[in-house]
Amino acid sequence: xxxxxxxxAVQVTSESIQVGGHTIxxxxxxxVWHARGRTTLAVRGxxxxxxxxxxxxSLPPLVALVCVVSLAWSAQDRGNWTLALIILAACTVTAxxxxxxxxxxxxxxxRSYERGNRVHELWVQHHGREVMLLRTPxxxxxxxxxxxxxxxxxxxxxxx
Numbered sequence: 295x296x297x298x299x300x301x302x303a304v305q306v307t308s309e310s311i312q313v314g315g316h317t318i319x320x321x322x323x324x325x326v327w328h329a330r331g332r333t334t335l336a337v338r339g340x341x342x343x344x345x346x347x348x349x350x351x352s353l354p355p356l357v358a359l360v361c362v363v364s365l366a367w368s369a370q371d372r373g374n375w376t377l378a379l380i381i382l383a384a385c386t387v388t389a390x391x392x393x394x395x396x397x398x399x400x401x402x403x404x405r406s407y408e409r410g411n412r413v414h415e416l417w418v419q420h421h422g423r424e425v426m427l428l429r430t431p432x433x434x435x436x437x438x439x440x441x442x443x444x445x446x447x448x449x450x451x452x453x454x
Contacts, residue, residue, distance in 0.1 A: 296449070299442030301435070304428065306442040308449060311418070313427045320450040324419045326443050328436075331413035337431045344406045347399060358385070408434045416440055418447075 296308040305312040310319050362382065369378035410433025417426050427443075430436050 296446075298446050299439055304439055306439065306446050308446055311427060311443060311446070318418065318420050318425070318427070320446055322420050323447055323450070324422075326416070326418050326440075326447050328440055329415045329417060331415045331429055334413055334431055337411060337413060340406055340409065340431070341411050344403065344411075347403055347406070351396070351399060351403075358389070361385075410434070410436075414440075416443065418443070 297305070298308070299306040303314055308320065310317050311323070312318075362385075365378050365381060369375050410431065412433075413429060413431045414433060414436040415426055416428040416436065416439060417424055419425075428436070428439060
């Protein structure tokens, strides 16, 4: 028996697919496909959260740009470039010191895109009936499971 995928709720082997306590024998599966399901509140919240995170990450550089332009403008009017350059150097050093702390929100943003922005459904034709095996908003997990089921069904078809 070959194990193609396993997590807490799903197991795909060369003999069967187990999802949420239900077991389907691969010998009885004739077709596998996926569909886009209805969007859930969690998916909408993820998309809104992603937008807010992008906004929060974009605002500080824009504010810094406005500050630098206004600082240069006022230094030109007063003719005092020394103070402007000291302030600019201090802000640059501070920004570079804070740069490593961007790892956390950028990691959140990456994981948000990995999880996707829609609900995915995995369907099989089992004994002539269409059966939905899985419905999840996690695009990465869905892709892994879908590929595992496809490989298992293809291998089953080669052995017939």
